Amino acid sequence: MNPALSKFILKATPDSILNPSPDMNTAIPLNTGATIPALGLGTWQSAPGEVKKAVIHAIESGYRHIDCAFCYQNEDEVGEALQDVIKRGIVKREDLFITSKLWCTFHTRAEEGLQKSLDLLKTPYLDLYLMHWPVPMNPKGNHPLFPKLEDGARDIDHSITHVQTWQNLEKLIQSHPDKVKAIGVANYSVKYMEKLLAKATITPAVNQIENHPLLPQQEVVDFCKEKGIHITAYSPLGSTGSPLFKDEGVLEVAKKHDVGPAAVLLSYHLARNSSVLAKSVTPSRIDENRKLIQLDGTDMQKLESIHKTKGVTRYVYPPFGVDAGFSDKPGGIDLSG
Numbered sequence: 001m002n003p004a005l006s007k008f009i010l011k012a013t014p015d016s017i018l019n020p021s022p023d024m025n026t027a028i029p030l031n032t033g034a035t036i037p038a039l040g041l042g043t044w045q046s047a048p049g050e051v052k053k054a055v056i057h058a059i060e061s062g063y064r065h066i067d068c069a070f071c072y073q074n075e076d077e078v079g080e081a082l083q084d085v086i087k088r089g090i091v092k093r094e095d096l097f098i099t100s101k102l103w104c105t106f107h108t109r110a111e112e113g114l115q116k117s118l119d120l121l122k123t124p125y126l127d128l129y130l131m132h133w134p135v136p137m138n139p140k141g142n143h144p145l146f147p148k149l150e151d152g153a154r155d156i157d158h159s160i161t162h163v164q165t166w167q168n169l170e171k172l173i174q175s176h177p178d179k180v181k182a183i184g185v186a187n188y189s190v191k192y193m194e195k196l197l198a199k200a201t202i203t204p205a206v207n208q209i210e211n212h213p214l215l216p217q218q219e220v221v222d223f224c225k226e227k228g229i230h231i232t233a234y235s236p237l238g239s240t241g242s243p244l245f246k247d248e249g250v251l252e253v254a255k256k257h258d259v260g261p262a263a264v265l266l267s268y269h270l271a272r273n274s275s276v277l278a279k280s281v282t283p284s285r286i287d288e289n290r291k292l293i294q295l296d297g298t299d300m301q302k303l304e305s306i307h308k309t310k311g312v313t314r315y316v317y318p319p320f321g322v323d324a325g326f327s328d329k330p331g332g333i334d335l336s337g
C-alpha cells in the first residue's frame with residue numbers, strides 16, 4: 001500500500017468516518033468581520049418535547065449554528081438544550097452561532113423582542129438578530145403573534161414602516177453591542193432591500209430567504225452579494241416533508257456523487273457561497289445532513305435548470321396579504337415604503 005495512503009487511513013477515527021463533511025462549519029465571512037458557519041440547524045415547526053433533544057444531538061454531532069425565532073414558540077426548549085451542552089462542557093457559548101428573529105408584532109418593541117429571546121434561549125447574547133419579515137403587525141391585536149381583523153385578514157400595523165423597524169434594530173445594536181453581535185433581515189426582495197438601504201446607516205449582515213433549485217431567487221442573491229449582504233438559505237429541502245427529495249434532477253446529481261438528495265440540496269448553497277439551514281428532529285437525519293460535497297459546474301447547471309422546466313415553487317409564503325416584492329407572488333398591499 002502507498003505509505004502516504006496508509007498514514008491517512010490510520011488517522012481516520014470512527015467520528016471522521018461517521019462525519020465525512022469537514023465543510024459543515026466552514027466559516028463564511030459576514031460584513032461585520034465575524035463569520036457564520038455554513039450549515040445551521042433549523043428549528044421552525046420542531047415540536048416542544050422534540051426540539052431540545054434535536055438541538056443537543058446536533059451540537060453533540062458537530063453543528064455549531066442554530067437558527068431560532070421567537071415566533072417558533074420553542075425558544076425556551078432550545079435554551080434548555082444550549083444550557084445542557086454548555087454545562088456539560090461539550091461547547092462553550094462562544095463556539096456557537098445563535099440566530100433569533102424579531103417577530104412582526106414586535107417591530108415597535110425591538111428591545112423587548114430581543115430581551116424575550118435572550119431570556120428564553122438563556123444566552124447573554126445573539127450572534128445574529130434578524131427582522132423576521134418586513135411586515136409590522138398590530139402589537140395590541142387579538143393575538144400576540146398572529147393578530148387578525150374581523151374579516152380574517154392579518155392585522156397589519158400601518159403606524160411603522162419596515163425601514164423604521166430597521167432603524168430600531170440599528171439603535172438596538174448600537175446601545176446593546178454586548179447583547180447582539182450582528183443585525184440582518186429575512187424575506188427581503190430587491191424592492192424592499194433598496195428602500196431599506198436608502199435609509200440605513202448599518203448594512204444588514206444577512207438576508208435569510210427561501211432558496212433551493214425550485215426557487216433560486218438569483219436576482220435577490222446577486223443584489224445582496226453585490227452589497228456585501230450574506231445570504232442564508234432556508235427551506236433547502238422544500239420545507240415540511242422535504243418534497244425536493246423526489247426531484248429527478250436532484251436525484252440524478254445525487255446518483256452521480258453516490259450521496260443522498262440532502263447532500264446535493266445543501267451543498268448547492270455552499271457552491272453559491274451562502275449558508276444553509278436544514279431542520280430535522282430526527283437524529284439520523286440530523287447526522288445525514290452534515291454531509292456536504294463539492295458540486296461541479298455541470299451539477300450546478302443541472303440544478304439551476306430545474307426551475308425552468310418545472311416552474312418556480314415557493315413553499316413558505318404566510319397569508320399577510322402583503323406584496324413582499326417577489327415576482328412569483330404579485331398582489332397585496334405594498335409596504336415597501
Ligand SMILES: NC(=O)C1=CN([C@@H]2O[C@H](COP(=O)(O)OP(=O)(O)OC[C@H]3O[C@@H](n4cnc5c(N)ncnc54)[C@H](OP(=O)(O)O)[C@@H]3O)[C@@H](O)[C@H]2O)C=CC1
Nearest residue numbers: 042043044234235236237238239241242278279280281282
Ligand atoms: N426566516 C424565515 O421566515 C424562515 C426561516 N426558516 C428556517 O430555516 C429552517 C429550515 O427550513 P424548513 O422550512 O424547516 O425546511 P427544510 O427544507 O429544512 O425541511 C424540513 C423537513 O425535511 C425533513 N428532513 C430533514 N432532513 C431530512 C433528511 N435527511 N431526510 C428526509 N427528510 C428530512 C424534516 O423532517 P423531520 O424534522 O421530521 O426529520 C422536515 O419535514 C427552519 O427550520 C427555520 O429555522 C424556515 C422558513 C422560513
Ligand SMILES: O=C[C@H](O)[C@@H](O)[C@@H](O)[C@H](O)C(=O)O
Nearest residue numbers: 044069071072316317318319
Ligand atoms: O420562519 C418561518 C416562517 O417565516 C414562519 O415563521 C411563518 O410562516 C409564520 O408561521 C407565519 O405564519 O407567518
